[in-house]
Amino acid sequence: MLQLSTIALAAFAALPAVHAQAQAWPTKPITLVVPFPPGGPTDMVARVLAQNVSEQLGQSMIVDNKPGANGNIGNAFVAKAAADGYTVLYNTSSIALSPALYKKLSYNVNTELAPVVLTAVVPLALVVNPDKVKANTVADYVQFAKAQNGRISYGSAGNGNVTHLAAFQFAQHFGIEATHVPYKGSAPADVDLVAGQIDFLTDTINSVSAFIKDGKLKLLAVSTPKRLPNFPQAPTLAESGMTGYESGAWQGVMVPVKTPKDVVDRLNTAFNKALKDPEVLKKLAIQSTEPLGSTPAEYGAYVKKEIARWDSVVKSTGVSLD
Known part of the structure; x- marks a missing residue:
């Protein structure tokens, strides 16, 4: 009798462990x-x-x-x-x-x-449509943008997104008057920049890299402290007049x-x-x-x-x- 009770108790004691194992995450x-x-x-x-x-x-x-x-x-x-x-x-x-x-x-x-x-x-990238403006540097684009007297726009991945604030800081720093056009993400903003519906973006580099390589967008600068290995020809924004600037x-x-x-x-x-x-x-x-x-x-x-x-x-x- 004692032996059977001992076995029964041992089996009962093991139940919580079995139950816990059955519920182990993840099961779906x-x-x-x-x-x-x-x-x-x-x-x-x-x-x-x-x-x-x-x-x-x-x-x-x-x-x-x-x-x-x-x-x-x-x-x-x-x-x-x-x-x-x-x-x-x-x-x-x-x-x-x-x-x-x-x-x-x-x-x-x-x-x-x-x-x-x-x-x-x-990293973020400052990009423009090369068919709309023949700018090869940030200085070139700043000169072009100021001459438009507010008739340019920039897109972003959404109101308050880092792509919005980075572009705002860029325009503010150089005294560019531009209208913000928010999108529901980077992809539609990129497409509209390629189509010429907006004038510039500071978007994530992985979102615009294919367009840059195809020549559909012009990369003017990046937001990192150092130049990117994949785009060594592009200067940083810090090099281009925004001293100490870094974002991502x-x-x-x-x-x-x-x-x-x-x-x-x-x-x-x-x-x-x-x-x-x-x-x-x-x-x-x-x-x-x-x-x-x-x-x-x-x-x-x-x-x-x-x-x-x-x-x-x-x-x-x-x-x-x-």
Whole structure:
């Protein structure tokens, strides 16, 4: 009798472990929400990383594009989602700009989203349509633009996006009067610049590189401290009259704030490993995208620092969206 009871107790004690194992994450596909359109610069990097992370976790990571409102539609969707590890946000630097630009947001990045990892940064490129203006340098374009007396426009990936503020800073610095035309992502803005519907952009380099190589867009300068290996002929904006200027569109991963720590840690490990994978690095290098990587705590501190930095920039430019 004692022996049977001992066996029964041992079996009962093992049940929680079996149950926990059966519930181990992930047991189904994971949705990676990209708050910008398909084919854009954020989407391109997200899909490269998602494929590698899927292979590591043994479950599909499905990219779900939810564009609009400078990424805030997708950001809010994830902030309100179940904190079970199956809805993940692939955010951009726009998440740090929005608190300064919008008086009312439907989510709070500090209280509703938890940091997972800082993934990459994509340099910005100042580009123009070579059929509309024969400018070979920033100085050439500044001279042309000033002569238009306000009859030029610039596009962006959306109101308050880093592509918007960078172009605004460029125009403000050189005293160029221009009208801002916001789009729902980089891809449609790029197409309209090629078609001559707008006059210039400061877009992410991975979004415009194919147009530059085909001669459909002219690259005048880049936003990095040093010239890019893929485009060594292009000077930096700092070299071109904006002394000390540096900017870029950084990207990262966040989840709903109550997501279990073990899930956050597994996602962090998987993304960091992906950012060191030779094939991933090769694909990112083609896009002139710099891989980063971090702990959740490091990314959280970085986001807070960026929120403070962009708050200062927004106040200095006077840009407001509501």
